[in-house]
Amino acid sequence: MFGLRRPPKHASHAFRSWTNTFLRRSLAAPTSRPPSIEILGGTYPTDETTNITPSIISKLPERLYSRPGHPIHILKSLIESHFNQHGAPSTFHCPSADSFSPLVTPKQNFDDLSFPSDHPGRSLQDSYYVNRDLLLRTHTSAHEVELFASGHNSWLFTSDVYRRDEIDASHYPVFHQMEGASVFSTNVTGMKDLVDNIEYTRYATDQKDLEIEDLTVINDENPYQLDHDPEQVDLVIESLKLSINGLLLKLFRDAAGVSRADPLRVRWIPAYFPFTTPSYEVEVFFNGKWLEILGCGVVQDATLQHANVKNKLGWAFGLGLERIAMILTSIPDIRLFWSKDHRFLSQFSSGNLTKFQPYSKYPACYKDLSFWLPGPTVEHNDVFDLVRDCAGDLVENVELIDDFIHPKNQKRSLCFRINYRSMDRSLSNEEVNEIHTRVASLSKDRLGVEIR
Ligand code: FA5
Ligand code: MG
Numbered sequence: 001m002f003g004l005r006r007p008p009k010h011a012s013h014a015f016r017s018w019t020n021t022f023l024r025r026s027l028a029a030p031t032s033r034p035p036s037i038e039i040l041g042g043t044y045p046t047d048e049t050t051n052i053t054p055s056i057i058s059k060l061p062e063r064l065y066s067r068p069g070h071p072i073h074i075l076k077s078l079i080e081s082h083f084n085q086h087g088a089p090s091t092f093h094c095p096s097a098d099s100f101s102p103l104v105t106p107k108q109n110f111d112d113l114s115f116p117s118d119h120p121g122r123s124l125q126d127s128y129y130v131n132r133d134l135l136l137r138t139h140t141s142a143h144e145v146e147l148f149a150s151g152h153n154s155w156l157f158t159s160d161v162y163r164r165d166e167i168d169a170s171h172y173p174v175f176h177q178m179e180g181a182s183v184f185s186t187n188v189t190g191m192k193d194l195v196d197n198i199e200y201t202r203y204a205t206d207q208k209d210l211e212i213e214d215l216t217v218i219n220d221e222n223p224y225q226l227d228h229d230p231e232q233v234d235l236v237i238e239s240l241k242l243s244i245n246g247l248l249l250k251l252f253r254d255a256a257g258v259s260r261a262d263p264l265r266v267r268w269i270p271a272y273f274p275f276t277t278p279s280y281e282v283e284v285f286f287n288g289k290w291l292e293i294l295g296c297g298v299v300q301d302a303t304l305q306h307a308n309v310k311n312k313l314g315w316a317f318g319l320g321l322e323r324i325a326m327i328l329t330s331i332p333d334i335r336l337f338w339s340k341d342h343r344f345l346s347q348f349s350s351g352n353l354t355k356f357q358p359y360s361k362y363p364a365c366y367k368d369l370s371f372w373l374p375g376p377t378v379e380h381n382d383v384f385d386l387v388r389d390c391a392g393d394l395v396e397n398v399e400l401i402d403d404f405i406h407p408k409n410q411k412r413s414l415c416f417r418i419n420y421r422s423m424d425r426s427l428s429n430e431e432v433n434e435i436h437t438r439v440a441s442l443s444k445d446r447l448g449v450e451i452r
Contacts, residue, residue: 039103039130047131051124055388056136056162059174064337065097065158071325071348072176072337075251076158078353079178082250083156083243089193089200090182093152097159100143103134109142112306113275125379128162128173136162140179140318141275144299147181148307153314154182158321164381168397172334173388176321181299182239183314186232190312194232198239205246209253211263212245215270222270222278227301228313236298237278240315241268244282244296251324252284275300276316286327294319329356333423335393341424364396364421365429367436371449373412378447386446387418390438396421413452 033050036043040060064072083092110122120126121138128136137143139161147155158178165171182197184190216222224230245266252264265285273279276297283290296317304312322334329348331337336344336356343359369383380400387395395418402415418439420432440451 037130040101044103044130044134049124049129049132051164051385052128052130052136053385053389055385055392056128056173059160059338060102062160062338063098065160065176065321068350069345069348070337071329071331071353072321074348074350074353075321075325075328076176076178077350078251079180079247080156082247083154083180085204087200088204089196090154092180092182093150093155095147095150095155095157097157100146100157100159102137102160102162103130104137104142105133106135108145109135109137109139112145112303113141114300114302115274119274125381126164128164138163140177141316144179144181144275144303144316145307147179148183148299148304148309153184153312154180156180164385166380166398167384167387167395168399169333170323170326172322172337173385175334177318178321179316179318181314181316182243183299183304183309183312184236186229186311186313191232191235194235194239198235198242201239201242201246205242205249207245209263210245210249211265213265213267214241216268216278216280217270218278222272225277225298225301228298232313233278233298236313236315240280240296240298240317243315244294244317248282248284248293251328252286271295271297273297275303284327291323291327293324325353328353331356332358333396335396336423338393339423343424360424362422362424362426364419365427365432366417366419367432368401368415368417369436369439369443370402370413370415370452371443371447372452373414374448374450376412378414378449382447383416383443386442387416387439390442391418391420391435394420394422394427394435 033046036045037050037052039052039057064070065076067073080092080094106122110119115121127138130136137159140157140159143157147157156178158176160174161177162174165173184194218224224233248266249264267283267285267290269281269283271279271281273295276299279295279297281292282294282296283292294317296315299314299316301313322337325331326334339345347356348354384398387398397419399417400414401417402413404413405411406413418436420427420435443449444451
């Protein structure tokens with residue numbers, strides 16, 4: 001647990017004192033911002049964009065992707081060995097995330113990937129900034145240019161990624177993505193490799209076990225790139241679709257032991273990403289619902305140019321590991337991935353994603369946080385972050401339950417219902433009250449609201 005009262009073991013004195021300063025920091029009084037903060041052993045200057053929180057900083061050294069026996073690591077390894085199975089025509093290079101800092105520049109995370117300057121992903125509301133020149137990667141695509149520049153034509157890269165988001169059983173501000181890509185030379189040899197690759201993947205995947213709904217077309221909304229030869233791109237798309245369908249078949253039928261009697265249903269839909277075109281999203285039908293598994297597409301030539309890769313084209317995808325692992329294991333709450341409880345960790349072992357056996361469900365305790373706003377609105381993500389800073393993983397979900405404007409003075413009031421629940425013990429009433437009091441007082445300090 002990373003509750004406020006028990007700072008992580010690695011927390012240095014500097015971290016703790018900054019935590020305290022930070023928690024007292026008021027948005028109304030930015031001068032109380034510490035001049036610098038310590039992250040992963042480095043010291044970084046802060047500025048008016050700084051919105052990274054102590055609770056987020058405490059996650060950075062965890063490296064779940066590198067812990068054998070952890071479901072994130074097991075899934076990563078399963079996918080890596082699928083792509084690198086014996087006889088496959090291309091070898092996927094799998095560098096460790098340890099050699100890539102999670103702190104990236106806006107250039108890496110956005111500019112080099114052709115994000116428009118007004119894209120919402122760049123905003124302080126959606127991303128965690130250390131200062132205006134450095135943020136936590138919001139997706140593994142942030143390393144595409146470095147990975148393409150490494151000279152490997154095919155690679156897989158897995159790491160933690162960070163996004164400001166809501167709080168519930170499937171959203172956590174840190175999650176894991178795997179990025180994969182394969183590029184081919186546009187010359188005769190390259191195209192022969194591409195065709196070989198298609199033949200191999202088609203052969204290795206038993207298509208009759210799949211029911212594919214392909215709702216994609218190439219049109220003005222999801223076009224070819226100007227410099228590309230459509231015939232070559234069609235081959236790239238074929239290779240992409242076969243590779244992803246083969247992976248999903250492997251994961252959802254073989255790994256999850258889903259009945260072989262029914263084919264696995266996969267759906268391809270058009271999508272938009274600034275760094276691929278055409279772009280797609282892939283969904284899998286599981287337990288009666290369509291679930292978005294990944295985004296993918298044909299790599300923008302601009303990305304390859306930034307990496308100094310010339311005369312090549314290819315595909316890339318980015319998938320969410322927690323989302324797939326939760327489906328395959330029936331892990332009911334995304335916080336469990338961060339559990340240190342042996343009743344969680346001992347259930348998994350390398351090579352297999354077995355069904356999770358819930359060991360208990362401890363009682364929940366909800367408290368309402370009701371306040372008058374100082375102005376027209378408050379960012380909900382600011383509320384979520386401060387709740388995380390006070391409650392750590394003891395918060396299960398936060399939901400807006402009331403939004404009211406006083407008829408006389410036009411003041412607006414919001415009420416958030418905060419559900420507190422530990423995954424591994426019962427919480428005492430005093431403990432929850434104490435956390436909730438801190439949430440209220442931090443709301444006053446950081447957001448300038450008036451508690452009702
Ligand atoms: C991306 O992040 C793109 N970088 C993916 C990509 C890579 C597209 C390469 C094209 C080429 P998106 O935000 O949709 O796209 O996230 C990709 C996947 O990450 C989702 O399909 C989902 O599986 C997972 N994901 C996204 N947000 C969350 C979240 N809050 N919690 C858990 N998983 C998430
Ligand atoms: Mg998406």
